[in-house]
Every structure is written in structure tokens, then in C-alpha cells.
Amino acid sequence: MDTILEVKNLRKNFKDFTLKDICFSIPKGFIMGFIGPNGAGKSTTIKLIMNLLKKDGGEIKIFGLDHIQHENEIKNRIGFVFDENCFYEELTILEMKKFVASMYKNWEENTFTKYLKEFQLPPKKKIKDLSKGMKMKFSLAIALSHQAELLIMDEPTSGLDHGARHELLDILSYLIQDENKGVLFSTHITSDLDKIADYITFIQNGEIILSTTKDEILDNYAVIKGDRNLLNQETRKYFIGIKENQFGFEGLISNKNELNRVFANHVVIEKPSLENIMIHYMRGKENV
Amino acid sequence: MFNLILKDILLQKKIIAFIFLYAIIFVFAFQSSEIFGFVAVVMAVTYTSMNTIASIEDKNKADVLLNSLPIRRKKLILAKYISIWIYMFMGILSYIIVTNLIKAFGLPIKVFPITVEAIMAAIISVVLINSIYLPVFFKFGYTKSRIISLILFISIFFGISTGMNAIGFHQNKMISEFFTNLSDIQITSLTIALAFLILLCSYLLSLKIYQNKEF
Amino acid sequence: MKIIISNSSQEPIYAQIVTQIKDLILQGKLAEAEPLPSIRNLARELQISVITTKRAYDELEKEGFILTVPGKGTYVAAQNKELMREKRIKIIEEKLIEAVIASKAINLTLSELQEMLNLLYEEV
Numbered sequence: 304m305d306t307i308l309e310v311k312n313l314r315k316n317f318k319d320f321t322l323k324d325i326c327f328s329i330p331k332g333f334i335m336g337f338i339g340p341n342g343a344g345k346s347t348t349i350k351l352i353m354n355l356l357k358k359d360g361g362e363i364k365i366f367g368l369d370h371i372q373h374e375n376e377i378k379n380r381i382g383f384v385f386d387e388n389c390f391y392e393e394l395t396i397l398e399m400k401k402f403v404a405s406m407y408k409n410w411e412e413n414t415f416t417k418y419l420k421e422f423q424l425p426p427k428k429k430i431k432d433l434s435k436g437m438k439m440k441f442s443l444a445i446a447l448s449h450q451a452e453l454l455i456m457d458e459p460t461s462g463l464d465h466g467a468r469h470e471l472l473d474i475l476s477y478l479i480q481d482e483n484k485g486v487l488f489s490t491h492i493t494s495d496l497d498k499i500a501d502y503i504t505f506i507q508n509g510e511i512i513l514s515t516t517k518d519e520i521l522d523n524y525a526v527i528k529g530d531r532n533l534l535n536q537e538t539r540k541y542f543i544g545i546k547e548n549q550f551g552f553e554g555l556i557s558n559k560n561e562l563n564r565v566f567a568n569h570v571v572i573e574k575p576s577l578e579n580i581m582i583h584y585m586r587g588k589e590n591v
Numbered sequence: 592m593f594n595l596i597l598k599d600i601l602l603q604k605k606i607i608a609f610i611f612l613y614a615i616i617f618v619f620a621f622q623s624s625e626i627f628g629f630v631a632v633v634m635a636v637t638y639t640s641m642n643t644i645a646s647i648e649d650k651n652k653a654d655v656l657l658n659s660l661p662i663r664r665k666k667l668i669l670a671k672y673i674s675i676w677i678y679m680f681m682g683i684l685s686y687i688i689v690t691n692l693i694k695a696f697g698l699p700i701k702v703f704p705i706t707v708e709a710i711m712a713a714i715i716s717v718v719l720i721n722s723i724y725l726p727v728f729f730k731f732g733y734t735k736s737r738i739i740s741l742i743l744f745i746s747i748f749f750g751i752s753t754g755m756n757a758i759g760f761h762q763n764k765m766i767s768e769f770f771t772n773l774s775d776i777q778i779t780s781l782t783i784a785l786a787f788l789i790l791l792c793s794y795l796l797s798l799k800i801y802q803n804k805e806f
Numbered sequence: 807m808k809i810i811i812s813n814s815s816q817e818p819i820y821a822q823i824v825t826q827i828k829d830l831i832l833q834g835k836l837a838e839a840e841p842l843p844s845i846r847n848l849a850r851e852l853q854i855s856v857i858t859t860k861r862a863y864d865e866l867e868k869e870g871f872i873l874t875v876p877g878k879g880t881y882v883a884a885q886n887k888e889l890m891r892e893k894r895i896k897i898i899e900e901k902l903i904e905a906v907i908a909s910k911a912i913n914l915t916l917s918e919l920q921e922m923l924n925l926l927y928e929e930v
Contacts, residue, residue: 376661389653406662
């Protein structure tokens, strides 16, 4: 089984929001960045994967197994890291660990102790007395200490300072040296993914806008900057999103090569960052 | 399973003091009744413990944590029902400790030994309250079911004393004859059986509710 | 082994890696049978995606510059000395074509160009 997580036609209806036709998959050994603006459906999708919400349609397979039929077996092999700290604040690290460890079949005490030392986590400290960065590291230590093959992280870096974020990304890149593991990294802070992600899935308003390798996005998409008089009804069609100001315009296109036919050399071409892409897609509906 | 319950007990470290406080208060307050002091203590301890845990879990968004762990929801529910008995036992223990301390210090407070009837009354009260409370809790979560829990506690609290008087528990010949004819063991097993039956129905209801709950 | 990636260059990152490793081999800085870092290792060091490094290595392997031995790793392939020289001559030819085109664009004559070449050959 080469796909660690497979989501097909996932659907969930809410009163004022619908998640539909969600399709993406993560092959073994890679990191998928799950990006989208707040409220796009990232957390909802993850909750559906974990069966915290009941899906209205579609299929989710983890390690090749149906996520509901083999729910417990799968959860034993998944490590979760959330941004809202869901540990009992009153317990100490050791007490919390003891509880969590007893729930996992493959808990590795040695591995946890190793991480405890490496992350410099004080075992007797109460969870409520830990900084946000330390809470996240504790989360991570737990997630990595039961032989988890899939790591699901929901906004793990929000609220962290640069140092802590850097550390987390470093740990992830070390983790993925093992080509049997996979990571689903959901965030709206795309700069984290610019470096570390292999695949990107972009969700907006409950729908998948794109899901492909990061390389394909960065090699083919481009940010075009130029004079506003270059824009007319015809040329606007090429853009996903445009921002105009007094001095010119900035727009995103999905196929760099089309550019030459349209604008020749009158523009500045730049490699996009994931943030550009997200912003322009968000803006796009208004301006183009 | 053990660890689920252990976790709940650990989380209550803070309120141990309150448990003894209740024991003292109710023993003092109900010196007129042989049974009621004891029942009150057990009920109060169980009520406080259940509520404290529910509050803590709500505050810590434990739902998300617990459902991301490889625990069957069935187990989570079962653990809550088992914990009722643990808290009752804690209540009984605190009553014993407090009454013995009172005796030891020779304080001028009337204390009564624990009788079979007292235990049975306590069990039935606690079981009644929680059999209704737990399904509500599983359905609506802590904040919404807090009121229900309080109402239940108060009504059964006063309900028992008035109920007992209404039935003329001690005065009514038929009932007291019925009970004196049964041996302690029979009373005990009858009550326990009833308690389990009520809890079973409640458990099955909670199961149905919680299995499909969304977070 | 020195590899520097530019994020701002228009050239895709995998292509940059291919070019640089190719150059290192052609210049003899990477010897025959010398082991190369694994694709994951390289990705981690350069802080890029594994897919990128894999693509670069696949390309290099296709062109015969490197060899992957399953279970063991990736190594610099034996380079045919003549073939290498030919490849490098081809690169020079390409650069000269560029120079010729650029010269013609500003009407630089052939003799002026040759004079420049002589000077540069001495100086550099």
C-alpha cells in the first residue's frame, strides 16, 4: 500500500456551509500541506478523517483501511497534533503521558523519554504552566512515541514564535527521512510549507482548488507585474486574481508559458509563494 | 479502562478537601435522621465529583483528545458509569472517616452507624440522579446539562426525605413489615439488582446518543 | 559537494541541481563511483521537497551521469572520457552560438569578435 491517506469525494453538509467533492491522497514518505483561508474547511476535513464528525458521503482510507470500519486500529497508528491544546491543564506532563500511553498499543517509553530530553520538557511541570511552544512540543513528543506512521497536524504552528516553528519544521524534515511515514500538515501560515511540503492541497469555501506537487505549482504558476494598460477584457481572463494600484498591477497566472504569448517582455515575472497563490485565489473572485 | 478512571481521580486532587467538607456539613446538618446524613454525604460527594470532572473535560476540550485516541466510545461511556460507584465509595469512605474522627474527638455531634438501609437509599438516589443525568450529559455536553444536574440533585435530595415521610417509611406497617421480613442480604441484592437495571437502561441510552455524537 | 539553490531564479530548482551536479562531474570535482547523498538527505539539507531531488536525480540518471544501485545508494557513473569531452565541447559551442547571435545583433564584425576572443584567452 503506497498511499497512506486517501480521501475520495468527501462530503459534509452544514446549515450554512458545505464541504464537497474533497479528493486528495498522500503517498507514503511525503508531506502534504493542506492550505486554505480560515473557514475554508481544513479543520472540518480533518475532523471528518478522524471521525469526530460524521461524513455525509465519500470514502476515506488510511493505510488502505476504511477509516470507520477500522477506526481504532488506524488511530493506534496515527499521531495527532492540534493547535488548541487538548490536554488536561491540571495534570503534569508525566501524568498526562501516563494516561495517553496506556491507550496506545505500541507505546514506546524510551522514545518518549528521548524526546522529553531533546525538547527539554520538565516532566513534573503542569501542562497549564507550559508555554505554547512547549505544549506543541509535548504534543509532538506524544505523537511520535507510539510508532505512528501518519502524522496529522492541524495548525501546529499558530501561536508559535519563529524559533519554535523552525524547530518543528526541522523535526518534521527529519521524520520524513523514513519513507514509510506520511504527514498531513494543515495550516493557514503557508510560509511553513514553502520549504518543507512535497504536495499541496488548497481548499477554499469547502472545495478543493488544487492538489498537486509543490514543484508543479511553483514551476508553473507565476506572479506577473506590469503596467495597468496591459489589462483589458481579453487579458484579464488569464489571471486567477489581480491586484491593482496606482502604479500598476500584480496578478497570478497558472501557466507561465502562456504568458509569453500574451505579454511578451513587457512584464516582470516572479516565482510565487504559496501565500501569493492563496491570496490571489481569495481575491480572484472579486476582481477578475 | 482503569486508566480512564484513574485519570478522573487524578483530576480531582483539588476537591478532596471539599469532599471532607461536605461530609462534615451534612453529618452535622442531619443529626436528626439516622439515614439522611449518610445519604446526603454520598450524594453530595458523587454529585460534586461528576460535575467537577465534567467541567474539567469541558474546559480542556477533552472530547477532541479522547476521540483522537484509539478508545472506543463505548469504553468512555462505560468508564463514566463505573466512576459513579467509585465516587459513591469515596463518599462512604469520607463519611466513615469523619464520623470516626467525631467520635474520637468526642465532639457533641450525633453520628449514626451505617446501616444497610442507608447504603441502599444512597445507592438508589445516586443511581437515579445519574441515570437521568448521564444521557443528558452525553447528548448536550457539560454546560447545557449543568442545570439539569443541579435540579436533579436538589429534587431527589428533598424528594427522598419527603418521599420517605409520605410513604411513612417507618410508620407504615405493610412496608416496614415487608422489609423486616427480608434479610439484609435480600434487601441488598434487590437494591443492587434494581440499581444495575436502571443503570443498564441509562447506559444503553447513552450509548445510542454518544455513538453518533459529533464534535 | 557544493550545491547552491537560488529561490529567486526563474529556473526550476530541480534543473538547477541537475546543472550543478553535471558541472561538478564534468569538471572532475565529483569522481567516478563517488557516492551521492540520498534524495531524502539532499532534500533535507537543501530544505526542498524530496520530489524535487528525485526529479533531479532521475534526470541525471537518464543522461547517464549518475547511477542508482537499489539498496545501496546513488553513485557518480563511470564517465567515458571522450564522451565527457564531447559534452563539454558541446556546451562551449552553445555559448559561442550565443556570443555570435549577440554580436550580430549589434553589428559586431567577425574580426572584432575574434580579437576579443584572443584578448580574453590571454587574460582569463
